[in-house]
Amino acid sequence: MDFSDVTDRSSSMSRQPPHEVFLSFRGPEMRRGFADFLYTMLSDTGIRVFRDEEELERGKENYQQPIQVIEECKISIPIISEEYASSRNCLTELGQMVKGMDNRNRIIIPIFYYVDPSDVRDCNGPFASSFVEHKERGVSDSVIDSWKSALRRIGELEGHHLHEKSEVSPGEIAKRIVDQVQQKLKKQDLIVTKQLVRVDSHVQGIMAKLNVAVRNGLAVQIGDTREKVLGINGIPGVGKTVLAKCVYNQLYHLFDACSFLGEIQAKIKHHGIVSVQNKLISDLDEGNAKQFDSSEEALLHIRKNFCTRKVLVLLDDVYDHEQLSELVGELDWLGPGSRVILTSQTQDVLRNIDSAGSFVLEPMKQDEALKLFCRHAFGTDSPLEEFEKLSSDIVAATAGLPSALEAIGSSLFLVKSKKAWRETLTALEAAPHKRVQAASEKSHTNLDKNERQIFLDIACFFIGEDNRIPYYMWDDCNCFPSKSILALNAASLVEIGEDNELGMHEILKNFGRELFRNQNRDKPFKRGRLWDHEEAPRVLKRRKGTGEVEPFGLEFGDGSKGHTSFDCDQFDGLENLSFLNLDRIDIQGNFGDRLSSLMWLDWPGCPKNIDFQTLNLGLQNLVVLDLSWRRVNKGWSGWKLLEKARKLKVLKLTGCVQLTATPEFPASMELERLILEDCSNLSSIHPSFGNLEKLI
Template structure:
């Protein structure tokens, strides 16, 4: 008997045979062909097999090592040949298998090797003869009963039949046996956490995207095409766990599988060919040539796996170039193959035909609380006295699974005081494990994207991305490249109305990076977004050239502060300043020489301020909610702001009319939203004909008329929602660049003129809640129109036939 896995019959429990499958066979019958082939095939796929190679001598008991091997293994495979029962050793092994099977702890897969299962079941034919021989050798026949019972049990099992009448290729039979053993042992399955919460719904959504037939919690059938799905999201959101769960549910449907993880370091140290060799070895089940050239490995992937149905899980792919370098074209894989890719980027499969994207977001509050409690308490809900703390900690982690797991595990069995202190930490910054994961993503960004990320985290979360774009462009941070890169990495979302949105945990991370520039001296950091720290720097005259952006935020109703110019000494590199409701006085001509954005919302009555500013670098001016009126004295100053691109006067409720617009101005965006007393827009706005891109007068309820906008050749967006405007005229050749026209809730707007057909570039037209009765037939000329919104137009009775010709319209 081969006991290569065993040291000594009397050895300790720790040295027991470490096997998964016990292979039992009668040596002279099957050794040189079937049994050896089966043993090798099982071993080649990584299954640990114990086989009994020696005959038990007459009168001897079964070796304890054999009993241990059977008891330890999960599956036994008896190869029942014609002379199987003539071996006392085989019959004793069979009896031990059946005992284990009766205890429901063991699986038996019998192979009827050119024998009739009925002869085994009823102990007839060669099995009867063999039992009679054993009976003659023994003192009595009592020992035969358990053997007969074992043979009867085995004969009743469904197994594999090899028959001369219906000869099957041994290789095909063994392939099926190996496949079944892999499924029953789940040798292809990957390790996933025991504390899984909320994973199944995501898995089912992805199964549906991949057209997988999924019934009763199991994947039963896949399509004939090559399925491809990308699971993307921020670090720590659970992409790998979800992908592993999918892999475990699907792997039984494929000829071969490969899971590649943590290969970024491997590529760095050994090159991508090392990972390719691993992939090829997996799909060849260990028997594969090793390549020393990536191109040769790609050729092997292209030619060898075209006829195979394979499952690939590629975890944490850097970008689409790396994916292409690693596996070439995904269509090289055989029909019915499937590729699951996880990445921090959402564009990895952007150029792959038929690929599906799945964005994995943060957990919802109830599921997040359950996951946290599993790690913190080993229960699904918090115990009495910890309900509020647990809920607050979950909120502070923003529902990020990695944070929930790490923080929950850390707090297990800790005191309530420790919980309170941990909560205080989490409110200021993410857990250390989360910071490390985020830092990996942050470090892959170029310096421009990093600067924009920090700006958003500190100041611009929730803002229309088009406004800070002007400052970033002047700083040569290349926002048209950097923001899509941040979006692709799931570090920034772009929501409706082009709003920048950053998750709370990411915002904390960004602010922590800024804080780490100098932990003890805020004045040495690049950005000051904490009100108390910013106020302390100004009041203490601690300004330094390190500070590029500073923001104050006085609580509503609280007394604001008045600053003199000397308190801003040292801030020569300031490019963004948020004063909130503060007052500043004095001669600032030699200050703020690099100031690009002045955010002075809720400013005091500027016309009474004795203020002198140098606006030569100013790009964005936001005076929203301020007390400005028609006689605002700073207008002369603003005419000197030759680089000013954005003027935002939202909710300036005392503004009744805009002053003259100088033709020297470079204004591209004028935002007058919510100026409830505004009645006149000065006709000089036409002097901005080539420059003005957006005019927003939403909520200016007293505004009844627009100036002649015919010459506005650069205008792309016109928003007049909630105004009293009753008529809009579009001259031939006017506003040829206009893409967005929003006139929601304009009750006095009863007619749209035929001239709307001149707006050849229009893509978005919203007339919700307006008083229109019909639309002109000329609307058919709007070939680029994608969205036409007519909600709650109660007077609208019919639509023109021309709407049918709007080929770009999205239904």
């Protein structure tokens, strides 16, 4: 005998994927009829079905014993017809199905084919006749009793019914069964767009973190690892959910059960947290769990029932670590080998969890973004030659956010009008795409009052600023800046650079600014913040200032309109100003108490010969004074401001190259930060420097 042939055949059999569904039935008519129809429908959806074809199959070398197949199959479907109990093999198979249901959580979906379930339970009618025949053939009473017990159990299950008076056609019954099997097997991959770019490399990175062995592009084994929980973080619209779904689709077949909980925040808002917990429990119990009325009951069920099961859970859009605990309890309540993947905007959602890892998803690079855009706009990886420049500009305006790239690209598919493309670009440069706007709005809504104020201040005024400087203004406003900045940074809304500079994604900056433009499109003087180099001066010129404006910026950018002059009367109504950037503006008149609320004055272009005594700025609440790049010297009259600003904490003189000596510091000053960076000609420090006891 050629043993190599046996080895090859054995190896071939071992490589065959296991069956998922065992189809049990009796009789050639059933095989040619409903059983064949159901088998074909299941197989056409990719489900691996074993049907016991008895005399047709048992002569083949590769024939697998039905009992072995039942043990490997997650689902068994017995078609109980009048003839079913006449077959010893069918009854034996049925007993094995019940044993698997009791001992291994296997699923049975019975079909009562023109028989009454009560006859199945009680072994009446044709079933009673079949058992009389088995007894006459010498089958022992104990075996018959075991078969009857199995039939009784099957008759008690919820199944599908086919009978003469049924209003549902056999085809519809078969379709319902296929849908049920797909749901039980989790055969339906989570839907993701086909035009993906750069996702594969990210999936590989996450697989490595989760210690998943991958062969030929397929996940084949999951090993032990410290990181059993993985958080995917990033700004709104960056593609966290799509990436998580791709990972889930690769992994779910390696687990006993799995659950995808999408858009958690929306579901909690509309239906409560118990609805999300019930969905999780139903998925992991494969639809067999009862519905719970309280979160505590749901958590108790999770703790008791899933500690021995290897499960995969994907939680999409978790707000923070408290919500994670409320949803699933302790993560070690899930069985050995389990994995939890979650998406969240905040990076501290897995705080204090030892077995957690994180994956920060950054916006796409220009070449990746262009490829994704082109796949949606042209159906190719690169733009048409005549649209090359417009495509690159549109991609740049989306700042590499996949959700915007897909939506905009799809909207321009087959659009040949360059005018329409230019209009799209103009709209994007003015405001973020509505899909990105919606995602950003959700993130903004989740912030508390203080975090929201600081986020908007940064978006409008402080990008690139040392975060330690505006801290003093926010602290004076009781915005709790230490806590709020940490929260914004953890939520990927604000970045802190290596030199402590504040940063923010361009999309988020535009979103923050657009919030105020939308407040009063035609009445900018009624907005809470003004920074636009056209709108802000216009408000002063038309004397339209109101107490609703707090931060106010007159920054002209390139300085081409520098040294514009404004009279104190034009600041009437702006009594609540907290921040004022005067850029190269000249101001005149007696201000009195018009600027009494001001906490930050940024005046890099302050005129050299201005009469501060006449101005009478009244800066008693000023905490930050920024005169950077000003041509000030030791004898400059503006140093008198220091005498008035008793609460001043920061004096910023960066780039004051004409300054050869520091000013005299009043004895009562509370200054904590004195910035003299790039004051290249500074040669002496005034002795009053010793008065600055709080300098840090």
